[in-house]
Amino acid sequence: MSSTSEFLWYIPNQVEAGHRGDVAASDHNSLDTLAAQAEALERNGWRGALLGAGWGRPDTFTVAAALAARTRSFEPLIAVRPGYWQPAHFASAAATLDQLSGGRVRVNIVSGQDSVAAYGDREGDQVQRYARTREFMQLVRKLWTEEHVDYRGEYFQVSDSTAQPRIVPRGERRHPKLYFGGASEAAERVAATEADVQLFWGEPLADVARRIERLRALGAELGREHAPLEFGLRVTTLVRDTTEEAWAQAQAKVAKMAENNGAGWQDHRGPVAVGQQRLFDLHARGEVLDDNLYTAPGKHGGGGAGTTWLVGSAQDVARSLRKYRDLGITHFVLSDTPYQREIERQGRQLLPLLRDA
Numbered sequence: 172m173s174s175t176s177e178f179l180w181y182i183p184n185q186v187e188a189g190h191r192g193d194v195a196a197s198d199h200n201s202l203d204t205l206a207a208q209a210e211a212l213e214r215n216g217w218r219g220a221l222l223g224a225g226w227g228r229p230d231t232f233t234v235a236a237a238l239a240a241r242t243r244s245f246e247p248l249i250a251v252r253p254g255y256w257q258p259a260h261f262a263s264a265a266a267t268l269d270q271l272s273g274g275r276v277r278v279n280i281v282s283g284q285d286s287v288a289a290y291g292d293r294e295g296d297q298v299q300r301y302a303r304t305r306e307f308m309q310l311v312r313k314l315w316t317e318e319h320v321d322y323r324g325e326y327f328q329v330s331d332s333t334a335q336p337r338i339v340p341r342g343e344r345r346h347p348k349l350y351f352g353g354a355s356e357a358a359e360r361v362a363a364t365e366a367d368v369q370l371f372w373g374e375p376l377a378d379v380a381r382r383i384e385r386l387r388a389l390g391a392e393l394g395r396e397h398a399p400l401e402f403g404l405r406v407t408t409l410v411r412d413t414t415e416e417a418w419a420q421a422q423a424k425v426a427k428m429a430e431n432n433g434a435g436w437q438d439h440r441g442p443v444a445v446g447q448q449r450l451f452d453l454h455a456r457g458e459v460l461d462d463n464l465y466t467a468p469g470k471h472g473g474g475g476a477g478t479t480w481l482v483g484s485a486q487d488v489a490r491s492l493r494k495y496r497d498l499g500i501t502h503f504v505l506s507d508t509p510y511q512r513e514i515e516r517q518g519r520q521l522l523p524l525l526r527d528a
Contacts, residue, residue, distance in 0.1 A: 176496060178522060179248055180220040180514055181405075181476070181506035182208050182238070184229045191407075191477050192424055192508040200229060206241040208511055215518025216526075219246030221279060221405070221504050224255070226286040232264060239272040248277040248350060248504070252285060253307035254292035258327050262314035262334045265347060274341045279350040279370070280308060282358065283444050301357035302326070308349055308365040315346035350403065350502075354382075354446030363389035366400060368502050372450050373406030373479035375460045380498050403502030404495050407480040409465075410507065410517050414484045421465055421482045428471040450478040461494075463487055476506065485517075489524035 182205060189195035198204050212220055222238075224231040235247035251261060269276040282304045287294050294300045306324040313320045314334040322329050338346045351366035353359065362369045363386050371379050383402055390400055409424075411417035454466040462483075469478035481488050492503060505521075507513040 176501050176503065176525065177218050178216070178525065179246070179502070179504045180208075180212055180217050181504060181510075182220040182222055182234075183510065184222050184231060184234045186228060190508070191473075192427075194509050194511075202237055202241070205234065206238055208514060209238045209242050209245045211511060211514045212518075213242055213245050215515055216522045217514065217518060219248060219275070219277065221248040222250060224250035224252055224279075224281055226255075226289050232268075235276075236268055236271075239268060239275060244275070246275040246277055248279050250279040250281050252281050253304050254287060254294050255285075255290060256307075258307045258310040259314060259329050259332055259334065262311045265311075266315060266334050266336055266338050269338060269347060270336045274339065274344065276347040277350065278311075278347050279352070280304060280366070282353060282361075297355060298357055301353070301355075301361050305361045305365055308351075308361070312346065312349070312365075348401075352405075352446065354444070354449060358445075359386060359389060360393065362386060363400065364393050364395050365397075367397070368401045368403050370403040370405050370502070370504070371500075372446060372476060373404065373464060373481065374450070375453070375456075375464060376494055376498065378449075379404075379495065379500070383499050401502060402498075402500050403504060404492075404500045405476045405504040407468075407476050407507055408488050408492075408505045408517060408521065409480050409482045410485050410488050410513070410521050412484065412520075414487055417483045417487070421480060422467075425465075425467045425471055428468065428473065432472055447474065447478070453479060462491055464491070476504075480507075485520035485524055489521055492525060 183190040183193065185200060188197065188199040193199065209220065222231045222235050231250050235249045238245060238247055265276055265278060282300055294303065303326040306326050310322050310327050310329065313322060314332060315338045318333040320329055320332045348367040350368040350370055351362050352370045353362065369386060371382065386400060409417055409421050411420055451469045453460065454470045458467050459465055463481055465480045465482045468480055481491050505517065
């Protein structure tokens, strides 16, 4: 793949053990266990890992800070929610961690529904939620790149605000990249104008191509003011030594999911977002789409990146990921369980094929 492609993993900061088929150990979310995963990512060629957010999970920023302190090059992609954080507070916290870690912070802005009343938030309907997210992203970016900021939005206001410490420019990197998801019309308008990287779930190639084209056109229509929007893929990659072994294990995992109604595979049970529903609906189009996009997990309880899987040998999965690259995807966030074992397996077997292409 192009030298501009980046490969991250996923570290499950979960209270309950056994996430998505992982080893159900009592110390699964201890600092030593999570740090061992981050250290394995460094050793095996990964750039960093996504850390998910949600009420009822360990605080993502705290976990990211701890892992940054235990590593030398690991870059946490920290999922955060407007409303859980105030933008000036978050801008300062992220700038501090960025300075302490030597510029290793990445940020994933999450606007899907959550247990907002549990932490005292009020976010309104979908249109209001994404309008607030737009302001959050605008203000955080300003606080990272400007001083004495005055901002008067409907949801957030600051006066003469200068976040300290200042973000140190590093080459073309002026501040941490703002990753963003969401597939509704309101979400896409925010992505097209405010995000640095739009993340897609594991959708078929033709669907991703249409979304990239739509987002680029929308950015031009709405007058995007930032560097061109980049694109990323968050997907489960089930890689084994042979194609046959991979499919046998994928089908065995799905059979086990069906037995217990997908317990441990959904991060949250609640209202289904537009993008998630689209993933669930893929099964009606076929159990396997494109070459090896497996949709059966979504039928039996898989959610988010666990809804569809790319299945096969390292050569099979690398071939599929190259096709996404050819559409314009440059950020890849992959995972499979058991997490520790697969960090090493896919680091050895899959990443060299992607970097050599």
